[in-house]
Amino acid sequence: MKRAGGPTSAVDRLSALPEELLHVILSFLPAPLVVQTSLLSRRWRRLWRSTPLIKIDEQDFGISTKIRASTLEGRWAKFEDFATNLLLFHDNTSALGGFRLRCQVYNWRHVDRWIRRGIEYCPSVLQIELVGHVPGFKLPPMLESNFRCLKRLRLTHIILNSHFTGSLCSACPVLEDMNLSYCEFCDICPQGIISPKLNKLVMEFCSNNTRYPLVITAPSLTYLCLSFGNFLAGILLCKMDSLVKAKISVPEDEISEENQRELLGSLCNVTSLELIGFEAEVMLNENPDEFRIFHNLRTLGLHSCFLNGYELTDKLEALGSFLQNAPCLEKLSLQYCMFYSFSDSEWEIERKNITLPRHDGKILRCQKLKLIEVIYDHDHDHQLIELVWSLGRSLPDANIKLNKIDRFPP
Amino acid sequence: MSESELAVIKPEALKAYIWLQCFDGSIQQVDEEVAIFCPMICREIVKNGTGSSKNHAITLPQRVNPASLSLILDYCRFHQVTGRSNKERKSFDEKFVRIETERLCELTSAADSLQLKPLVDLTSRALARIIEGKTPEEIRDIFHLPDDLTEEEKLEPLKNINDDPRIRLLNRLYAKKRKELQERHERQKLKDVQVQKEQKDERSLDELLCFINGDGGSGGGKATKSKKKNKRRKDHAKNPPKADSEPANAEGAACVVPCKVDSSNVSRLPCQNPDIQDDVEYPFEDADLDDGLDPAMKEELDREVEDFARRLNSVWNDSHIGGNGSVQRFPGFNHR
Numbered sequence A: 001m002k003r004a005g006g007p008t009s010a011v012d013r014l015s016a017l018p019e020e021l022l023h024v025i026l027s028f029l030p031a032p033l034v035v036q037t038s039l040l041s042r043r044w045r046r047l048w049r050s051t052p053l054i055k056i057d058e059q060d061f062g063i064s065t066k067i068r069a070s071t072l073e074g075r076w077a078k079f080e081d082f083a084t085n086l087l088l089f090h091d092n093t094s095a096l097g098g099f100r101l102r103c104q105v106y107n108w109r110h111v112d113r114w115i116r117r118g119i120e121y122c123p124s125v126l127q128i129e130l131v132g133h134v135p136g137f138k139l140p141p142m143l144e145s146n147f148r149c150l151k152r153l154r155l156t157h158i159i160l161n162s163h164f165t166g167s168l169c170s171a172c173p174v175l176e177d178m179n180l181s182y183c184e185f186c187d188i189c190p191q192g193i194i195s196p197k198l199n200k201l202v203m204e205f206c207s208n209n210t211r212y213p214l215v216i217t218a219p220s221l222t223y224l225c226l227s228f229g230n231f232l233a234g235i236l237l238c239k240m241d242s243l244v245k246a247k248i249s250v251p252e253d254e255i256s257e258e259n260q261r262e263l264l265g266s267l268c269n270v271t272s273l274e275l276i277g278f279e280a281e282v283m284l285n286e287n288p289d290e291f292r293i294f295h296n297l298r299t300l301g302l303h304s305c306f307l308n309g310y311e312l313t314d315k316l317e318a319l320g321s322f323l324q325n326a327p328c329l330e331k332l333s334l335q336y337c338m339f340y341s342f343s344d345s346e347w348e349i350e351r352k353n354i355t356l357p358r359h360d361g362k363i364l365r366c367q368k369l370k371l372i373e374v375i376y377d378h379d380h381d382h383q384l385i386e387l388v389w390s391l392g393r394s395l396p397d398a399n400i401k402l403n404k405i406d407r408f409p410p
Numbered sequence B: 001m002s003e004s005e006l007a008v009i010k011p012e013a014l015k016a017y018i019w020l021q022c023f024d025g026s027i028q029q030v031d032e033e034v035a036i037f038c039p040m041i042c043r044e045i046v047k048n049g050t051g052s053s054k055n056h057a058i059t060l061p062q063r064v065n066p067a068s069l070s071l072i073l074d075y076c077r078f079h080q081v082t083g084r085s086n087k088e089r090k091s092f093d094e095k096f097v098r099i100e101t102e103r104l105c106e107l108t109s110a111a112d113s114l115q116l117k118p119l120v121d122l123t124s125r126a127l128a129r130i131i132e133g134k135t136p137e138e139i140r141d142i143f144h145l146p147d148d149l150t151e152e153e154k155l156e157p158l159k160n161i162n163d164d165p166r167i168r169l170l171n172r173l174y175a176k177k178r179k180e181l182q183e184r185h186e187r188q189k190l191k192d193v194q195v196q197k198e199q200k201d202e203r204s205l206d207e208l209l210c211f212i213n214g215d216g217g218s219g220g221g222k223a224t225k226s227k228k229k230n231k232r233r234k235d236h237a238k239n240p241p242k243a244d245s246e247p248a249n250a251e252g253a254a255c256v257v258p259c260k261v262d263s264s265n266v267s268r269l270p271c272q273n274p275d276i277q278d279d280v281e282y283p284f285e286d287a288d289l290d291d292g293l294d295p296a297m298k299e300e301l302d303r304e305v306e307d308f309a310r311r312l313n314s315v316w317n318d319s320h321i322g323g324n325g326s327v328q329r330f331p332g333f334n335h336r
Helices: A019-027 A031-039 A069-088 A108-120 A162-171 A257-266 A312-323 A383-394 B003-009 B039-048 B066-079 B086-096 B101-113 B117-131 B136-143 B151-155 B165-191 B195-213 B217-229 B231-237 B246-256 B274-285 B295-317
Strands: A053-057 A098-103 A125-130 A152-156 A177-181 A192-194 A200-204 A214-217 A223-227 A235-238 A245-249 A272-276 A299-303 A331-335 A371-376 A399-404 B017-021 B027-031
Touching (some): A019 B101, A031 A053, A053 A108, A162 A192, B017 B039, B027 B066
Parallel strands (some): A125 A152, A152 A177
């Protein structure tokens, strides 16, 4: 990219940008390149040392879970050198903007050291992602004062003991956003996530390996996503008064039925709810007084629900009993619900002709519900037609929209 | 034209406009909905009530020149429409940043002063993409950065940052280790006289380089060639024991790192030449050794820093990320 004109006419507009902007640009570059910018010019010499974001990613050194052990050893040595020294030579030790670490636990001592150093810099955003086969990595015990600036936390493949969950409450006064993936709650005593300012909580594939239910108390929480995970020991939500949106997916047999019902009950303040994998037994509300009323619920999305072997009428009855407790519901979405469908029609029992029964007249009370969206991918055996027919008869005031979306696009 | 015709032809006379004034005095008239997409303009309208007429135009910050302003308004005009899909927006963004780098820098600056964060991120990412994968020379060329680092600075970025006690320790270590190595070499030199031996030393240098740089593949052969010219000098510094004990390697390596431009034959860093090191290190040799650090901490720092000494510089001098083996390009090593 050589310019034809003389270099004297060219202005260095890049270095003229304010330091914060240069740091923003550096934040999009991999760490080794960030350090190398020190070779560009005088202005850039120390810039890398004061950048607010420290990113350590093994991929920048060609390390992945797929390389051979011999290659890994050499590359890890280089990676370790770099990471250790990068942390050693950072200027801003009192309030780091963000610390991100992504690596295997090839050498436990090294990874532990980096995490310690990174956290010592009091980051606002902390992201630790351990990849590959992680043999149970616990966070090193930390000074609580290091968490005083922490606003966003994201952990993957980490074991959380009561030391960690305990300090969430006292040591993280400004924590707003927490995302835990494949994390395990382990300890001999009951654990809980107690956080006064927590706004958004996402827990994916986490498990509760204590013998006690995991209690989540987050009075400021507005968004909760609980995605799969093993909570046979239980999981409870307390004080979810501010909750606006929730997405809960329950894998089979990994949360007890009673627990599911309890979970549902504690979500009664939400405006938008998405449920995945719930079954009729949970929704069925035999005792109307017991079930909570979902006063604010406007949008309800069910995904892969009601797939057990009950009759369609029973399933709809269960759904109906839930809908009756959501007086403001405006939109209902049923995605791959009510019946199994396989792309491979070998599995189907062909019903050549069916009879759509005249409904017994039970109309579900859900006055504001105007739109029901049914998303399906295959319809064998006329099950879709039966569903739509029954929906139409029990909720006559709602429009029904059909949408065919392949679950596994070819 | 009659008034009714005017009314028909310009129905948008009913729309609200905002007037913006650039630093150079030029005034632009913009649809209100487009202008308020910029947080800074929005704030001006709400707080100070400016912008609603030509006489009370909002004065834009100095960093917003007319060219950048028109680009920013294009951006706002596109994105403030709500119906667009993510794909459309992404596609627009990609095309939007395909402009000259100078314009891109100005645009980044302007977007920042108007606090339009999505655009700042977009342009910064684009600038980062331009920087990525290029050698320092190419980057300096593209952005017209001044090449104002001295040779030593390019090769030993740490040298001039001596306000950090760890750096001072490190520099002292340089001196100490070099001294030790020199002594050791003196002793060894008495033993081996043959050229054979020297060549053997050379190979072990390559091994050392391999160890330092991780993948000695591409550079190995060339290194041997270039080393021959300064064999003597190098003998001082290299002669490392095998890569068994870390401190030992650090010794050899500590002297390996700082390096001098060796005319045109340098194809691999770090080559070494003790001259520069000597020059710069002398000031530190007699420095006050008492840093006020207690011995235990000193020892720990010692250990850490001596390894770090060569490694950090080797990383910094290694201008290819990901080891693609193109070792020819190093800063300041233009063929002289």
